Amino acid sequence: MNPLAEKLNEQISVSNPHVLEMLSDYGKRIFFPSAGILAQSAEAKAEAHLYNATIGIATEGGKAMGLESITEQVNDLENAEYLPYAPSPGLPALRTKWQELQLEKNPSMTGKDASSPVVTNALTHGISLTGSLFMNPGETLVLSDHFWGNYNLFFNATLGVNMEFFTLFNEDGTFNSSSYKETLLKAAEGKDQITTILNFPNNPTGYSVLKQDVDGILDAVKAVADTGTNVVVICDDAYFGLFFEEDVLKESLFAYFADLHERVLAVKVDGATKEDYVWGLRCGFITYAAKGLANEGLKALEQKTGGAIRATVSNISHLSQRIVLKAFSNGDYASQKQEKFDIMKGRYEKVKEVLADSRFAEYFSPYPYNSGYFMTMKLEHGLDANEYRQYLLKNKGIGTISIGASNIRVAFSCTEESHLADLFDKMYEAASEMVAAK
Amino acid sequence: MNPLAEKLNEQISVSNPHVLEMLSDYGKRIFFPSAGILAQSAEAKAEAHLYNATIGIATEGGKAMGLESITEQVNDLENAEYLPYAPSPGLPALRTKWQELQLEKNPSMTGKDASSPVVTNALTHGISLTGSLFMNPGETLVLSDHFWGNYNLFFNATLGVNMEFFTLFNEDGTFNSSSYKETLLKAAEGKDQITTILNFPNNPTGYSVLKQDVDGILDAVKAVADTGTNVVVICDDAYFGLFFEEDVLKESLFAYFADLHERVLAVKVDGATKEDYVWGLRCGFITYAAKGLANEGLKALEQKTGGAIRATVSNISHLSQRIVLKAFSNGDYASQKQEKFDIMKGRYEKVKEVLADSRFAEYFSPYPYNSGYFMTMKLEHGLDANEYRQYLLKNKGIGTISIGASNIRVAFSCTEESHLADLFDKMYEAASEMVAAK
Structure with a gap:
């Protein structure tokens, strides 16, 4: 060792x-590898006041060499702040x-x-x-x-x-x-x-x-x-x-x-x-x-x-x-983040509100949810999750994720609040059509 | 399996x-995992013309949700071009x-x-x-x-x-x-x-x-x-x-x-x-x-x-x-790259020119070099590479990399052409001082 x-x-x-x-x-x-090239470079960075010929990047005028076709794509950062290697x-x-x-x-x-x-x-x-x-x-x-x-x-x-x-x-x-x-x-x-x-x-x-x-x-x-x-x-x-x-x-x-x-x-x-x-x-x-x-x-x-x-x-x-x-470090970061949180929470609450209608229980048993990007429901009536997912996609133009034999994941992170009622309505329709066709 | x-x-x-x-x-x-979430998401991307609730990111108005404190740092790219996951x-x-x-x-x-x-x-x-x-x-x-x-x-x-x-x-x-x-x-x-x-x-x-x-x-x-x-x-x-x-x-x-x-x-x-x-x-x-x-x-x-x-x-x-x-895809990419190549080649040629002076052979035996960012020399007179590196750093303010018992790597990628003659002069001085002090 x-x-x-x-x-x-x-x-x-x-x-x-x-x-x-x-x-x-x-x-x-x-x-x-604190005894190798990295350590020697760190020593040189601190002490090579004349020439530092240790560095594994290319420099020009003491700064990282950069193609303008690269650097013009980044705002308000010096080359030295993002072109060299991070530790x-x-x-x-x-x-x-x-x-x-x-x-x-x-x-x-x-x-x-x-x-x-x-x-x-x-x-x-x-x-x-x-x-x-x-x-x-x-x-x-x-x-x-x-x-x-x-x-x-x-x-x-x-x-x-x-x-x-x-x-x-x-x-x-x-x-x-x-x-x-x-x-x-x-x-x-x-x-x-x-x-x-x-x-x-x-x-x-x-x-x-x-x-x-x-x-x-x-x-x-x-x-x-x-x-x-x-x-x-x-x-x-x-x-x-x-x-x-x-x-x-x-x-x-x-x-x-x-x-x-x-x-x-x-x-x-x-x-x-x-x-x-x-x-x-x-x-x-x-x-x-x-x-x-x-x-x-x-x-x-x-x-x-x-x-x-x-x-x-x-x-x-x-x-x-x-x-x-x-x-x-941006002064507006916290408020920007709060704004997105409020959007996500609004969608979450809308899902809760929509599914509070007891008719959905016929086909969907949601697992407990209270956070994050998703919610997942168990399909009732023995509906196969992958068949249901495909039916929903082909016939309603709705994309969901099937997990295992009977679970369907819905991401409200990528569904607008105003679409959620219609989304679950159509999911209900699809389930009832599949059960009726059995 | x-x-x-x-x-x-x-x-x-x-x-x-x-x-x-x-x-x-x-x-x-x-x-x-082409049968799992990734595959289902790909299918949905192609066919979910109404709602796509598969996506593991957050969207808003059909586009990736982004904090302005992040997106304002990037030029000329849409959120969708860099905020979502790449495949x-x-x-x-x-x-x-x-x-x-x-x-x-x-x-x-x-x-x-x-x-x-x-x-x-x-x-x-x-x-x-x-x-x-x-x-x-x-x-x-x-x-x-x-x-x-x-x-x-x-x-x-x-x-x-x-x-x-x-x-x-x-x-x-x-x-x-x-x-x-x-x-x-x-x-x-x-x-x-x-x-x-x-x-x-x-x-x-x-x-x-x-x-x-x-x-x-x-x-x-x-x-x-x-x-x-x-x-x-x-x-x-x-x-x-x-x-x-x-x-x-x-x-x-x-x-x-x-x-x-x-x-x-x-x-x-x-x-x-x-x-x-x-x-x-x-x-x-x-x-x-x-x-x-x-x-x-x-x-x-x-x-x-x-x-x-x-x-x-x-x-x-x-x-x-x-x-x-x-x-x-930038029309100037090739010429920008050529410009940097010319700088690197100029430095390489300068190193060759400087080391053509036969006095350097007393202390330095360069390994063959013709490309890349670096050149490496074997130290003569039994000089220890790490001791030499440290001497050079403390006494001349020059940073180099020691490799093994007797090799020193010099990166011309990060040394200006106009500094190279002086760099090797000082490296010569350091070697002769160390040998004299033996």
């Missing part, structure tokens, strides 16, 4: 040896700013030790980095039976991990903490470690946990940790902030896992993608916390994550990071 | 079964355009079957994707003894692959094809498969192979393939195009490997990063070719690569792709 990796591993184990255990073989092996763990100013925003959005994080956020190529990258760093093939991931399909492609097809599902909803339509606890405990039997991913607001259902759900969730994870099994908890906070009901928890569960137990590592995967309406820019973050894990250990996890980024993609779009950072 | 993966594997093996053998376990397993394998128009440019730059590719380029988060990502898709841990990579340090972090620390080095230069200062052949054959003994990476213009030496070197290189690889061992050849063309001498090969070796042998898969890793001076935008490509591998097989490799991208980073910055694509 590289001595730099050994040093990082020591930095982790000195304050929390369980977190070192939680790293995958790869996670234990990876390091940030592998991300722009320091953006990392600091995002940490401030995390604390504003999650007051319960205050006073708890957490790493500085490391910049990723958005949420999927945060998830895949976490999986690679903490899970060996053959290990188990516990997740909700309502989940984003890409978890399959990464955790199962790519990483070779087993997926065990808990039932998201209990009969009251809230978080099923007994199913969660049972599934976790069963998966943990005889294992040194398990991983669980919690995605709220949930894709596809649009459910976010309620304030009353929190204790049950923490209790389930703590019960596993108490048996001596390590638990990596990934909080996939992609749709964070789009909470539309009073009783919904308005903070990330990360804030609660951050100091739950020495055997629990909390990983927050979040980003500007959905929250700030910049899907194509690719700007996300990974943040770590575990009870007892001191600053040196948190820094070591940042370094390992930066090393994994350096090894596989080198760094993340500097331009995207710069644009997002600049928006965060 | 997922049926979609099986289908892609069949598409490959029907025209060239060796390429299927060359895929790693992961490469065999991965697929593009996982990249923007179709950019892939087509890059393929046209590849053919223009590499006329020898004409008439040879190659895949459409798949967009990556730049060169490192192209290399790491190729490594993951084609190499299992414990396999062997053959590479030059002068190599980019990040190969270590990916191939060795991340992928767990063995690295075997050939001697880049022979006594004439040209490509050492006997060392290459010998190293390849030895590494291939008793193996089903080996991988080799060729990086020209080379980082760190600035050497590109000469036209006369090509036959020896092809012969070495063909000799291995003839023994029945499969060979994956990765052409790392990061610095492509910056060729400063008449006798240098002006095309990628990919053009020659593309139809060399049924047991040779050629992988071209290239991108706009260095060629087009957009380091921080992260825009690169992977292109495949193998003798006998028909279009259906090439498409399957594109799909697998797109699947690997989807699983781990979802997609690459849409904004970066769009900016680069737009620059390629």
Whole structure:
């Protein structure tokens, strides 16, 4: 093992040896190449007052060389602000700013030790980095039976991990903490470690946990940790902030896992993608916390994550990071974001209003929803979801997503409020036509 | 194994079964999720003429929702052109355009079957994707003894692959094809498969192979393939195009490997990063070719690569792709690029002119160089490269990169032509001071 990796591993184990255990073989092996070209370049940047001939980019007049056909497309940014490489763990100013925003959005994080956020190529990258760093093939991931399909492609097809599902909803339509606890405990039997991913607001259902759900969730994870099994908890906070009901928890569960137990590592995967309406820019973050894990250990996890980024993609779009950072500093940012939130909330409320009409219950049983971009309904009368989706598309010109045998996801994020009543009317028509034709 | 993966594997093996053998376990397993949400969204995009409620982004008035604090930073692009997600394998128009440019730059590719380029988060990502898709841990990579340090972090620390080095230069200062052949054959003994990476213009030496070197290189690889061992050849063309001498090969070796042998898969890793001076935008490509591998097989490799991208980073910055694509279509692009080439070539020629003074030979033995961003010199008098680098930095304010025990890399890409004489004078002074103080 590289001595730099050994040093990082020591930095982790000195304050929390369980977190070192939680790293995958790869996670234990990876390091940030702080003794190589990057370190020499950093030294030169600070001290080469005459000529700096270390840089792997081209410069002209002391500034990054740029083609005008490129630079004319960007407003109010100097070449130096986006043409050179960003550091592998991300722009320091953006990392600091995002940490401030995390604390504003999650007051319960205050006073708890957490790493500085490391910049990723958005949420999927945060998830895949976490999986690679903490899970060996053959290990188990516990997740909700309502989940984003890409978890399959990464955790199962790519990483070779087993997926065990808990039932998201209990009969009251809230978080099923007994199913969660049972599934976790069963998966943990005889294992040194398990991983669980919690995605709220949930894709596809649009459910976010309620304030009353929190204790049950923490209790389930703590019960596993108490048996001596390590638990990596990934909080996939992609749709964070789009909470539309009073009783919904308005903070990330990360804030609660951050100091739950020495055997629990909390990983927050979040980003500007959905929250700030910049899907194509690719700007996300990974943040770590575990009870007892001191600053040196948190820094070591940042370094390992930066090393994994350096090894596989080198760094993340500097331009995207710069644009997002600049928006965060814009005096109108908050009000612009509020304006979009109000639009999304208006659509959400319209969906609720439309579906309050009891005739819809004949064909559609919506899963609980209170947040995010989507809502998902179970089809009644044994309607096949994919056949229904295709019927709806061919005969009504309406696009929806079918999931499994009987679920249909509707994105109100991309449907105008004024169209929602008609959308559900036509969906009702389609369902009744299909049932009549049976 | 997922049926979609099986289908892609069949598409490959029907025209060239060796390429299927060359895929790693992961490469065999991965697929593009063409039956899931992405496929349903594509159908809806084409047919949902009334409402499209499939989309995982937010829209307003039929267009991507965007905060003005974001969109005001971008010139002359509609929100729809960069805010939504780009497809996982990249923007179709950019892939087509890059393929046209590849053919223009590499006329020898004409008439040879190659895949459409798949967009990556730049060169490192192209290399790491190729490594993951084609190499299992414990396999062997053959590479030059002068190599980019990040190969270590990916191939060795991340992928767990063995690295075997050939001697880049022979006594004439040209490509050492006997060392290459010998190293390849030895590494291939008793193996089903080996991988080799060729990086020209080379980082760190600035050497590109000469036209006369090509036959020896092809012969070495063909000799291995003839023994029945499969060979994956990765052409790392990061610095492509910056060729400063008449006798240098002006095309990628990919053009020659593309139809060399049924047991040779050629992988071209290239991108706009260095060629087009957009380091921080992260825009690169992977292109495949193998003798006998028909279009259906090439498409399957594109799909697998797109699947690997989807699983781990979802997609690459849409904004970066769009900016680069737009620059390629700008009428002034070619002349702007020529202007920068002339600056780089002017610096290269100045370095040659300065070092023609025989006094430098006392301390510096430059490795052959004729291209790219850099040149590298071996220090004489047993000077330690890292000590020399530090002395130069502290006492002369000059930043350079030390590599191994005795090599110093100088980037003329970031040093003005008018500073080069003084730079080497001061480097000479520093060396003589250190030797005098011994």
